[in-house]
Amino acid sequence: PPSVDSFYQPPADYVNLSPGTLLRSRQIPSPQNVGACTRVFQLLYRSQDATGAPTAGVSTVFVPGNASSLDKIISVQSAYDSTDIDCSPSYTLRTNPTSLGEFSEISSFLSRGWSVSVPDFEGFFAAFGNGLQAGYSTLDSIRAVLQSGNITNLDPTANVALVGGSGGAIGSEFALELVKTYAAELQSQIVGALLMALVPDVNSTIYANDGTTTSGLIPLVLQGLAKQYLSFANWLSGVLLSDQAAGFFGATTECGEQFAISYVFRQSSSYLTSTSVFQDAIPQQVFQETGTMGLRGTPSQPMFYYKGTLDTLSPIAPTDALIQKYCEGGANIIYQRCTNCDHGLASYGVIAGSSWLEDRLNGIPAATGCTIS
Structure with a gap:
């Protein structure tokens, strides 16, 4: 591989x-x-x-x-x-x-x-x-x-x-x-x-998928963006619930569809401190820079x-x-x-x-x- x-x-x-x-x-x-x-x-x-x-x-x-x-x-x-x-x-x-x-x-x-x-x-x-x-x-x-x-x-x-x-x-x-x-x-x-x-755009897509059959996309996107933006990686570490980290980072060793199954219908508030954290300045800056078309x-x-x-x-x-x-x-x-x-x-x-x-x-x-x- x-x-x-x-x-x-x-x-x-x-x-x-x-x-x-x-x-x-x-x-x-x-x-x-x-x-x-x-x-x-x-x-x-x-x-x-x-x-x-x-x-x-x-x-x-x-x-x-x-x-x-x-x-x-x-x-x-x-x-x-x-x-x-x-x-x-x-x-x-x-x-x-x-x-x-x-x-x-x-x-x-x-x-x-x-x-x-x-x-x-x-x-x-x-x-x-x-x-x-x-x-x-x-x-x-x-x-x-x-x-x-x-x-x-x-x-x-x-x-x-x-x-x-x-x-x-x-x-x-x-x-x-x-x-x-x-x-x-x-x-x-x-x-x-x-x-x-x-x-x-990433921002609206996150909210559209939260708690749905395709909610596994959200951890995948968050981890994907953290790989090249240190500020985003640090922000994610700060809002990720410590007891959820092991399962969350399982995405790095599984293909997307396989990983997403474990997050079907999961609300982001079950592994992050709040759903409102997506509106923090750092994720909004990254979403705008590399996750928004046009x-x-x-x-x-x-x-x-x-x-x-x-x-x-x-x-x-x-x-x-x-x-x-x-x-x-x-x-x-x-x-x-x-x-x-x-x-x-x-x-x-x-x-x-x-x-x-x-x-x-x-x-x-x-x-x-x-x-x-």
């Missing part, structure tokens, strides 16, 4: 290299059910965390055998929602690939002749919920993939589209917000993004959003507000509000947006303005 695999450890001098530099590669066996002659590689690349400190990431790259040219790439940001590095997609895709929630999407994209990159965008410390970390790592994975032609045969001028749902949409959306300032050379190569079941200008890439009107994990109102803000800023957006769909059903956005994705990858200009339906 990644926690003990030397492949994941960057070379000593990597801190002096530019973000997105390809550091190491290896070829791994191709999983069944992804198409004949598909080749699979893993790339270690230089990136940075939310605070700007050097870090590294790994992306798993699928190259289809049936493609006439390798000039179309989908970057799939997986909703792996974990604070354990050993639950990263790069490991899951080597050991139990069909268990990855996006595996059918990956297979579908490959069948169309599109290459697929799946980055471990939470980084080596599995900083779940950290939008800046996710965005930087997603962009740097694309940089590395486009450098990998001598290994993967991918076209360095390929069109790239982003796809992500729920936790995976965090990496995709923050990448769109950051690309202008962090990876300007990718502006024209990232031709669009399909974003499903968006989670636009604060870094309007993305110039075309976007296709798909969101369920009955999404209880991330209620639709913040997504509506974000779309309105982007539309007022001149964005080119298709926004489909799936009537009576919950958070899980929003994954059908891949089906709804597949022809739109194909047009973007083929270089067909997107319609201008916003269409909401």
